[in-house]
Amino acid sequence: MSVATTAKQKGVIRRFFAIREIGALIPLVIIVVAASFSNPAFISLANVLNMIRATSYLFIVGVGMTFVLCGRGLDLSVGSQVGLSGIMLGILMVTWQLPAWMSVIIALLVGALTGAVNGFLITNLRIPPFIATLATFYSYRGIVMGITKGVSIGPMPQAFKVLGQGTFLGIAYVIWFIIVLLLLATFVLRKTKYGRYTLAMGGNVESTRLAGVNTNRLTFSLYVVSGLLACVTSVFFSSRFSSVQPSTGNGMELQAIAACIIGGVSLFGGSGSILGTLIGCMFLTVVENGMIMAHISGYWQQAVVGLIIIIAIVIDLIRKGDLFKKE
Amino acid sequence: MHGTGRLTDARSVFEGRNHVVAETDIILEGRNITKMYGGVHALRDVTFRLPRNEVVALLGDNGAGKSTLVKILSGAISPTEGQILVEGRQVELASTRHAKELGIETVYQDLALVDCLSIEKNIYLGKEIVKRYLGLEVLQNRAMKKGALKFLSDVGITIVDPDRTVEKLSGGQRHAVAISKGAFWTEKILILDEPTAALGVKETGRILNMILELKKKGLSIIFITHNMEHAFLVADRFFVLRVGEKVGERRKEETNHEEIVKMITGAIFMENTRA
Numbered sequence: 001m002s003v004a005t006t007a008k009q010k011g012v013i014r015r016f017f018a019i020r021e022i023g024a025l026i027p028l029v030i031i032v033v034a035a036s037f038s039n040p041a042f043i044s045l046a047n048v049l050n051m052i053r054a055t056s057y058l059f060i061v062g063v064g065m066t067f068v069l070c071g072r073g074l075d076l077s078v079g080s081q082v083g084l085s086g087i088m089l090g091i092l093m094v095t096w097q098l099p100a101w102m103s104v105i106i107a108l109l110v111g112a113l114t115g116a117v118n119g120f121l122i123t124n125l126r127i128p129p130f131i132a133t134l135a136t137f138y139s140y141r142g143i144v145m146g147i148t149k150g151v152s153i154g155p156m157p158q159a160f161k162v163l164g165q166g167t168f169l170g171i172a173y174v175i176w177f178i179i180v181l182l183l184l185a186t187f188v189l190r191k192t193k194y195g196r197y198t199l200a201m202g203g204n205v206e207s208t209r210l211a212g213v214n215t216n217r218l219t220f221s222l223y224v225v226s227g228l229l230a231c232v233t234s235v236f237f238s239s240r241f242s243s244v245q246p247s248t249g250n251g252m253e254l255q256a257i258a259a260c261i262i263g264g265v266s267l268f269g270g271s272g273s274i275l276g277t278l279i280g281c282m283f284l285t286v287v288e289n290g291m292i293m294a295h296i297s298g299y300w301q302q303a304v305v306g307l308i309i310i311i312a313i314v315i316d317l318i319r320k321g322d323l324f325k326k327e
Numbered sequence: 328m329h330g331t332g333r334l335t336d337a338r339s340v341f342e343g344r345n346h347v348v349a350e351t352d353i354i355l356e357g358r359n360i361t362k363m364y365g366g367v368h369a370l371r372d373v374t375f376r377l378p379r380n381e382v383v384a385l386l387g388d389n390g391a392g393k394s395t396l397v398k399i400l401s402g403a404i405s406p407t408e409g410q411i412l413v414e415g416r417q418v419e420l421a422s423t424r425h426a427k428e429l430g431i432e433t434v435y436q437d438l439a440l441v442d443c444l445s446i447e448k449n450i451y452l453g454k455e456i457v458k459r460y461l462g463l464e465v466l467q468n469r470a471m472k473k474g475a476l477k478f479l480s481d482v483g484i485t486i487v488d489p490d491r492t493v494e495k496l497s498g499g500q501r502h503a504v505a506i507s508k509g510a511f512w513t514e515k516i517l518i519l520d521e522p523t524a525a526l527g528v529k530e531t532g533r534i535l536n537m538i539l540e541l542k543k544k545g546l547s548i549i550f551i552t553h554n555m556e557h558a559f560l561v562a563d564r565f566f567v568l569r570v571g572e573k574v575g576e577r578r579k580e581e582t583n584h585e586e587i588v589k590m591i592t593g594a595i596f597m598e599n600t601r602a
Contacts, residue, residue, distance in 0.1 A: 191466050193455060200452055203443035210439050211453030212424065270443035 024263045024279035026315060027308050028286065035290030042293045049171065055278075055285040056174045058255055060233040062263075062277045063185045064226035065256040068129075070189070071222045072202040072269025073122070076133040078230045078256060080140035081114050082249030085234035087144050090153030090244040093160060100160040108231050114140060115227020119220035137253065144246045154243025164239030174236045178278075185274040198222065202269025258305060259284055262312040283308065353415070354379040354547045355400065355431065355516050360409035362395050368571045369395040370406070375566060375573070377516065382538060382548045384558035387568035388591055393551045394520070396568065400549070401433035401518055402426030413516075430515030436524060438505035442494035446486065447475035449493055450508050478511050479503065482540040484533060499530025503537055510541050517541065519550040523557050535561050555584055567591055 035042045061078050068075045085107050092103035114136070121132035166173055189195035200208040201215050209215045230249075238244045261267065262283050263276030287304055291297075355377040362370040370392045377383055387393050398404045400411065402420035410417050413429050420426050423433070440449050451471045457464040476489050484503040486496075493504060502522060510517050522538070523531045538561050542548060552558050558565060565582065567574040567590040574590045589595040 191468075193457070193464060193466065196448065196455065196466060200441045200444060200448070203441040207439045207441050208452065213453060266443075270441070 021264060021273060021276045021279055022315065024276055024283060024312060027262070027311055028279055028283045031283070031286050031290055031308075035286065035294055038290075038294035042290060047289070047293075049175075051282070051285050051289050052175055053172050054289070055281045056172075056178045057233050057237050058252065058259060058284065059178050059278055059281045060181065060229050060236070061252055061256045062259050062281050063181060063274060064229035065253075065260050066185070066263075066265055066272050066274060066277045067189070067195075067198060068222050068226050069257075069260055069265045069267060070202045070269060070272045071198045071219060072205070073219065073222055074129040074133060074257075075118065075223060075226045076130065076253050077114075077118060077136035077140055078226060079249040079252035079254075080137050080144070081111065081227050081230035082234045082237070082252055083144045083246060084114060084140045085111050085231040086238045086244040086248045087148055087153065087246060089160075089235065089238050090156070091147070093157055094153050094155070100157055100163075103160070104235055107235065108228060111227045111231025111234075112224050113227070115224040115230075116220070118227065119223040122223065123216045123220045141250075148246040150246055152243040152245045154241075156238065156242055156244065160239050161242070162239075164236060164241070177236065182274055182278060189272075189274060194218075199270055199272075202266075202271075204270075255284055258309055261309055264312075280312075352379040353377065354413070355549075356412040357396065357400055357406070358410045358412060360396065360399060360406045360411075362392075362399060362404070363407045370399075370568075371571045373409075373568065373571070373573045375400070376576075377547050377549055378564070379547050380542065380545060381563040382542055382550065382561050383564045383566055384562035385549055385551045385566050385568070386553075386555075386558060386587065386591055387574075390570065391568040391591075392571040393568055395571075397433065397518055397520060397549070397551060400426075401431055403433075427512070430513045431518065432509035432513040432516065433518040433520070434506050434509040434522065435520045438501060439508070440493050440501065440505055443492050445472075445490060445492055446479070446496075446504050447471040447489075449504055450475045450478070450511055452508070454512065475507070475511075478507055482507070482510070482537045482544070484537060497530065498526050499533050502526060502530070502534055506534070506537060506541075510546060514545060515547065517546050517548045519548065521551055521553070523552065523554065531557065555587060558587075559584065569593055 032043075041047060061082065065075060065078065088107045088110050089103055092098045092106055093100060098106070118133055118136055121127045121135070122129050125132075127135075163173060168176060189199070197208060197213045197215075197218055200211070201213065201218055205215055233252075234248070237248065259280030260272065260277050261280070263273065263278070263280030265272030265277060284305065287308070288298075288301055291301055291304065353376045357373065357375045360370050360373045360375070361368065373392070373396060375385075375396060385393050385396065395404070399406050399420075402423045402425055405420070411420055412418065413431070418429060420429075420431075426433070441452065444452070447468075448471070451474075456467040456470050456474070458467055459465075472489060476486060479486055482503075484500065484507075486500065493501060496504065506517075506519060506522060509519075519538070523534050526534060535557060538548060538550065542561075550558075550562075559579065562579060564576065564578050565587055566576045567587065569591065574593075574595065577587070586595070
């Protein structure tokens with residue numbers, strides 16, 4: 001084979017991998033195909049809708065995480081915030097008997113507040129994001145445990161459950177929500193100054209600051225958004241069931257980070273896509289669901305996820321041309 | 328009085344002796360600038376003039392005070408004593424933002440680029456083109472890309488792949504983008520801090536060419552350099568500092584390499600130049 005043709009082949013391979021979200025899409029397609037073969041019920045409409053719904057909750061948190069990561073931040077506390085918001089909703093509606101709509105608004109404000117605490121720790125006290133959100137990860141979950149003593153709160157009022165159990169044109173409300181969220185978040189990231197400055201700040205804080213952007217205010221806002229979206233997830237999730245659990249959201253932060261990485265978001269800031277995060281979330285859902293359908297032991301699930309993260313990163317390195325580069 | 332750099336304005340001779348035609352039009356001036364840090368003089372009574380549409384090379388050894396002078400002229404720090412005049416009017420530069428509003432753009436050695444963003448995103452950072460739809464500002468990415476690439480090609484820089492992020496560009500192209508970040512936004516004054524530092528021969532040539540093209544566009548340019556060759560290739564004037572004081576100023580036609588080196592190293596002592 002002549003040098004010219006191998007070079008051309010490498011060029012085609014490189015162009016194929018240049019599509020931004022390819023690193024996430026390929027493993028996803030592989031898994032979907034593999035799962036469908038081992039159990040045709042996998043791609044039944046009912047199961048697909050089920051999987052999309054399960055993805056939705058993680059995706060809402062994932063959007064917040066995407067923005068935070070793009071700004072070179074990290075929010076380890078989102079899972080705990082989901083749990084805390086859920087318990088808040090329970091207390092507001094069950095213990096204090098407030099109407100559902102009022103409880104949701106109050107809970108959202110609290111969500112913004114818990115996010116703002118992160119923002120304050122990071123921008124005002126200058127605590128590194130990893131440490132600050134690790135502290136709130138423990139604190140918020142601790143508050144949840146302290147208040148509930150491990151006991152769930154219920155029953156939730158019917159008016160509230162309509163949100164989680166209702167459908168529009170046969171599709172759950174939360175799925176409609178994430179379609180809107182996908183479009184909105186992508187627009188913000190690519191077409192607004194907010195998104196642009198977030199990416200710029202993630203790439204180089206000093207250069208962005210010199211260009212006149214208030215990077216402190218921007219960083220603060222990213223954590224408020226992350227907290228708010230965690231609360232939104234909690235609203236949708238809690239409204240599906242008759243009670244709220246103190247363990248809700250456990251581990252969600254790591255799943256969200258994994259979904260972002262699989263979706264191509266850079267852990268070092270400056271690059272990422274909302275669609276990529278969605279694919280990453282779908283991926284995690286498909287692995288869990290597919291393995292169940294294929295009767296593979298659920299114990300292996302985490303190992304599979306770990307393997308996939310590595311594959312996604314390798315594909316990303318190929319995409320950037322870094323893997324086959326000679327030093 | 329006949330100016331040596333310009334033909335005498337015939338009309339002025341007619342209209343009266345009070346109309347003195349300046350030898351050249353000074354667009355930026357730092358007059359009697361002194362900067363002290365504690366008891367140490369970083370600059371002592373330095374008067375620097377940038378004539379309109381000229382390229383002035385600011386030369387001097389390490390510690391001569393070049394960076395300090397540039398920081399003062401760009402609004403980053405204020406002088407202990409002295410005035411700054413822009414187009415003949417005295418101004419108080421409160422900040423770099425204020426300086427930019429007056430048309431003074433500065434490009435520092437670290438380039439201030441965001442590596443993971445593309446060229447036009449870097450050039451327009453902080454000053455994006457937007458369209459308002461019902462109060463919402465939407466970025467006009469295509470217009471920005473077009474504007475940025477047109478500017479670069481106007482000054483002689485070709486970019487093969489405009490979608491590439493800045494980190495993937497060659498050293499010379501990165502410098503070109505960094506210089507564009509400043510030059511794009513002013514029609515008046517551009518200050519460059521070591522624009523050819525660490526560049527290879529070919530890339531240096533492109534940057535020097537870019538500086539000449541920017542001069543053709545009407546900009547007045549100050550550039551700090553250590554490299555005599557580069558200075559002689561593009562500058563109209565040389566301004567030499569030594570340990571915080573002005574050694575002297577020469578027009579290119581009236582001097583040579585040797586004299587400038589002697590001024591930098593101190594072999595030629597401070598001249599008694601009048602401010």
